[in-house]
Amino acid sequence: MILNVKKKNFIRLFVSYLIVFFMVVVIIYPLIWTVGASFNPGNSLISTSIIPKNPTLDHYKELFAGKESLQYGQWYLNSLKISIFTMIGTVISVSFTAYAFSRFRFKGRKNGLVLFLLLQMIPQFSALIALFVFAQMLGLMNSHWLLIFLYIGGLIPMNTYLMKGYLDAIPVSLDESARIDGASNTRIFLQILMPLSRPMIAVIAMNGFTNPLGDFVLSSVILRDPESYTLPIGLYNLVNDVMGASYTTFAAGAILISIPVAVIFVMLQKHFVSGLTAGGTKG
Amino acid sequence: MQHRTRALILSIIPGFGQFYNKQWVKGLVYLVLTASFFIVFKDLLNMGLWGIVTLGTEVPRDNSIFLLAEGILAVIVTVMGLFIYYLNLKDAYKNGRLRDEGKLPNTLRDQYRNLVEQGYPYVVAGPSLFILIFAVVFPILFSIALAFTNYDLYHSPPAKLIDWVGLDTFANIFTVDIWRSTFFDVLAWTVVWTLCASTLQVSLGIFLAVVVNQKDLRFKKFIRTVLVLPWAVPGFVTILVFAGLFNDSFGAINNDILAFFGIDPVPWLTDANWSRLALIMMQGWLGFPFVFLVTTGVLQSIPEELYEAATIDGASIFAKFKNITFPMILIAMAPIIITQFTFNFNNFNIIYLFNGGGPAMPGTTAGGTDILVSWIYKLTMQSSQYSLAAALTILLSIFVIAIALWQFRKTNSFKEE
Numbered sequence: 001m002i003l004n005v006k007k008k009n010f011i012r013l014f015v016s017y018l019i020v021f022f023m024v025v026v027i028i029y030p031l032i033w034t035v036g037a038s039f040n041p042g043n044s045l046i047s048t049s050i051i052p053k054n055p056t057l058d059h060y061k062e063l064f065a066g067k068e069s070l071q072y073g074q075w076y077l078n079s080l081k082i083s084i085f086t087m088i089g090t091v092i093s094v095s096f097t098a099y100a101f102s103r104f105r106f107k108g109r110k111n112g113l114v115l116f117l118l119l120q121m122i123p124q125f126s127a128l129i130a131l132f133v134f135a136q137m138l139g140l141m142n143s144h145w146l147l148i149f150l151y152i153g154g155l156i157p158m159n160t161y162l163m164k165g166y167l168d169a170i171p172v173s174l175d176e177s178a179r180i181d182g183a184s185n186t187r188i189f190l191q192i193l194m195p196l197s198r199p200m201i202a203v204i205a206m207n208g209f210t211n212p213l214g215d216f217v218l219s220s221v222i223l224r225d226p227e228s229y230t231l232p233i234g235l236y237n238l239v240n241d242v243m244g245a246s247y248t249t250f251a252a253g254a255i256l257i258s259i260p261v262a263v264i265f266v267m268l269q270k271h272f273v274s275g276l277t278a279g280g281t282k283g
Numbered sequence: 284m285q286h287r288t289r290a291l292i293l294s295i296i297p298g299f300g301q302f303y304n305k306q307w308v309k310g311l312v313y314l315v316l317t318a319s320f321f322i323v324f325k326d327l328l329n330m331g332l333w334g335i336v337t338l339g340t341e342v343p344r345d346n347s348i349f350l351l352a353e354g355i356l357a358v359i360v361t362v363m364g365l366f367i368y369y370l371n372l373k374d375a376y377k378n379g380r381l382r383d384e385g386k387l388p389n390t391l392r393d394q395y396r397n398l399v400e401q402g403y404p405y406v407v408a409g410p411s412l413f414i415l416i417f418a419v420v421f422p423i424l425f426s427i428a429l430a431f432t433n434y435d436l437y438h439s440p441p442a443k444l445i446d447w448v449g450l451d452t453f454a455n456i457f458t459v460d461i462w463r464s465t466f467f468d469v470l471a472w473t474v475v476w477t478l479c480a481s482t483l484q485v486s487l488g489i490f491l492a493v494v495v496n497q498k499d500l501r502f503k504k505f506i507r508t509v510l511v512l513p514w515a516v517p518g519f520v521t522i523l524v525f526a527g528l529f530n531d532s533f534g535a536i537n538n539d540i541l542a543f544f545g546i547d548p549v550p551w552l553t554d555a556n557w558s559r560l561a562l563i564m565m566q567g568w569l570g571f572p573f574v575f576l577v578t579t580g581v582l583q584s585i586p587e588e589l590y591e592a593a594t595i596d597g598a599s600i601f602a603k604f605k606n607i608t609f610p611m612i613l614i615a616m617a618p619i620i621i622t623q624f625t626f627n628f629n630n631f632n633i634i635y636l637f638n639g640g641g642p643a644m645p646g647t648t649a650g651g652t653d654i655l656v657s658w659i660y661k662l663t664m665q666s667s668q669y670s671l672a673a674a675l676t677i678l679l680s681i682f683v684i685a686i687a688l689w690q691f692r693k694t695n696s697f698k699e700e
Contacts, residue, residue: 009499012600016494023491024509026568031512033535034524097411100404107401112408119419121687123629125656126676127422129429129663133348134422153418156411185403214518216632217660232519236636239523247527254520265515266508273576 038251059252069226069241072253075234079257082144082151082230083209089152090159090208091201097156098163099189103175116157124154125217132221142228147219151212159204166200167193202271213261231257290379291372300375304382308391313371320367324360331357338432339444347445348434355424359416430673439667452674462671465647465658472559473628473654480566481624487567488574489612493604495575496582507579514572522636525565526552529637552638555651562652566633570623574616581615582608621690625683631656655679 039055063072100106101113131150140146170193178188194201212219216232223229229237231253238250265272286304294300298314301307335354339345381387389397430452432438434445456462495506513521528534529551537548551561585608593603613620631654634640640653640661648666649658655675662672 013497013499016497016500019491019494020500020506024506027509027512030521030524030528031516033528037527093411093414096407100408104404106404109404112412115415118684119415121684122423122680123656123683124419125629125631125659126426126680127419128426128660129669129673129676130422130425132663133429133669134352134425137348149414150418153414156415157419160411186407210517214632216519216636221664232636235520235523239526240639247533250523250527254524258516258520261517262512262515266511269511269515269576273580 034251034254037248038255040248042248059249060256062249063253063256070234070238070249071226071229072234072256074227075229075231076257078144078228079213079231082148082212085148086151086155086212087205087208089148090155091205093152094156094159094163094204095194095197095201096189098160098167099193101160102164102167103172116160120157120161124150128217128221131218135222140222142223142225144223144228147212147222150218151208151215155208155211159207163197163200163204166197170196199271202268206268206272285379286382287376287379290375290382294372294375297368297371300371300379304375304378306378306389306391306394309374309394316367317371320364324357324364327353327360328357331355332361335428338446339440342444343441345444346440347432348440351428351432351445352425355421355428359421359424426673426676428673429670430677432670434669434673435671436667448670452670453678456671456674456678461647465649466675468647469649469653469655469658472652476559476563476652476654477624477628479563480570480630481620481627483563483567484570485574485620485623488571489578491571492575492578492582493608496579510575511572513569514576518569519632519636521569522565522633525561525568526637529561553642555642555644558638558642558652562633562637565637566627566630569633570627574619574623577616577619578612581612584615585611625687628654628683629656630654631660635660 036052038059039057040052041054041056041058063070101109135141135143135146174192174196175188178192183191212230214232215230216236219230220233220236223233226234226237235250235253238246238253290300290303292300293303294313296314297317298310298312301310301313304310331350331353334345334350335357337350338347339350378389431447431449432445433448433451437443438445456466491510494500495503495510500506528536531537531548531550531552534551536551541548549557551557589607590603593607598606634652634654634657638650638652640650640657642651644651648662648668650661653661656679659672659675659679662668662675
């Protein structure tokens with residue numbers, strides 16, 4: 001009997017490790033392969049091996065060589081700029097709006113919530129045609145600020161809902177006692193509610209940062225000049241212009257953006273998850 | 284006649300009802316607001332409302348697209364104006380009734396205090412609303428309007444005018460053979476894609492979370508970090524990497540892995556069905572870590588006593604999973620699981636970045652793996668079929684909203700409001 005249990009346990013653990021090992025390989029392989037490709041000499045991948053025989057830094061140097069069609073440093077800065085400003089704008093507008101919806105009962109509140117709910121469901125994609133036509137006609141092509149404005153607008157509805165759900169869960173008695181002490185609305189928000197909703201603010205900041213960083217649709221509609229590209233468009237064109245011909249250079253560029261982002265994500269994952277589950281279950 | 288009726292009738296000209304109620308300052312504000320509204324927006328209203336009806340009558344004087352844009356702005360402005368007008372009527376009526384009941388209307392100071400107190404939420408939420416109206420609502424309205432025009436490559440300002448054609452474009456989607464077959468092909472694949480990819484990533488995430496969460500499994504921290512990596516690396520990078528890995532001629536999957544097992548190269552990018560398989564596997568790879576993370580959080584919050592009690596009752600591992608773990612996960616994660624589905628329904632990036640929705644299919648504008656959103660993107664950007672794209676967008680939005688509303692009714696999370 002005891003032997004049987006032991007045997008069962010052993011099999012269970014063994015199978016578990018086997019599954020985990022398989023998954024680890026499946027996950028690591030493409031990542032390592034990319035790293036290998038970025039150090040591989042030459043442009044094509046036909047002779048690529050995971051551990052290159054003559055590793056080279058040429059592809060990394062090429063990224064910053066300042067070619068007209070390959071302005072990697074500029075793309076990197078563009079992406080950072082757009083992501084950071086979108087993040088700041090989103091956090092500010094979302095948190096104040098959510099505060100208004102969560103703590104005040106004002107005329108139009110319910111209609112506002114319905115509007116937000118509806119807009120949250122309609123993908124921003126639906127505006128694509130309008131944006132394409134407009135940007136072309138109004139000469140707003142290549143404008144980063146237009147893009148930031150659009151990203152913030154697209155992020156407001158859903159994130160306001162997340163934030164409102166989180167604020168709703170914070171007892172109103174906290175506000176009331178502060179109000180008795182004479183604190184103004186804005187002070188109550190900034191000094192009491194904001195610090196308490198830090199996990200949710202982390203989630204919103206993450207959404208604000210990663211949404212523009214990963215966006216291809218809107219940015220490809222508006223950004224046409226290689227100098228104004230963001231990383232997704234730049235790298236996509238790099239891969240697709242001459243498929244395969246500059247894949248190793250792409251790999252180098254991919255590594256340089258992935259490592260910092262991945263490190264931040266892995267370090268902060270706990271915060272993101274706690275905020276998301278809290279917001280998610282609240283609806 | 285009662286005060287309220289008289290005040291209401293007088294305030295047909297904004298402000299006069301307030302004057303009648305002896306609220307001079309408020310009346311003046313309404314009057315000035317109305318006057319300036321008409322002075323500032325006179326041209327826009329005049330031009331825009333004419334433009335949105337006719338969409339221009341003469342080339343090259345009129346540009347239909349600009350007229351349409353002005354028209355929509357004019358409609359937005361008109362709606363805002365009507366709203367203020369409504370407030371004006373309501374205010375005059377309310378204060379008139381107060382007078383009928385023998386009470387005094389609010390004094391100026393009271394009004395001011397009211398405004399400051401009640402105005403706060405409007406002030407802090409106002410900027411967001413402004414951004415929303417111009418960055419989201421206006422473009423969406425514009426797209427909707429385009430669906431009812433004949434705007435395409437051949438009817439394209441400034442050389443040509445465009446016209447309202449009513450529901451023709453929608454009718455065409457369902458009656459013109461090539462459009463109908465393309466539409467239903469794309470829709471069918473979109474649904475299959477959404478169901479397969481989302482189910483794969485959700486079940487893989489939950490399964491792995493349960494496996495890794497076993498008490499006697501070691502190296503948990505390392506395993507979890509590795510499993511989270513696909514979520515941490517920017518998605519567009521991974522998709523492009525996979526596009527290289529799956530490449531028919533030089534990709535490592537054909538050349539290294541399949542060759543190692545002695546399997547012939549598979550046309551991942553050029554055969555529609557293989558592309559679809561590759562896409563679903565990739566989305567599983569990309570999407571499971573998030574579900575894994577959240578599930579792990581849920582698992583750790585399930586009280587240990589439940590399992591101990593079950594063990595005493597002699598429940599097997601599977602019984603425990605089926606009766607304790609799985610229900611707990613489902614309850615806590617229902618909203619997150621559903622967002623995975625809606626996300627994949629609109630998952631443009633993976634489809635387009637992998638092989639541009641390809642391979643190209645003869646006789647249609649949609650590629651073999653195009654889902655609705657990527658097809659719309661192509662129609663807009665590559666073949667300039669704007670009105671068709673707009674009509675499809677509306678159909679897609681209706682579909683998404685219907686599902687979302689159904690979900691909201693089921694989860695009841697909106698009933699609290």
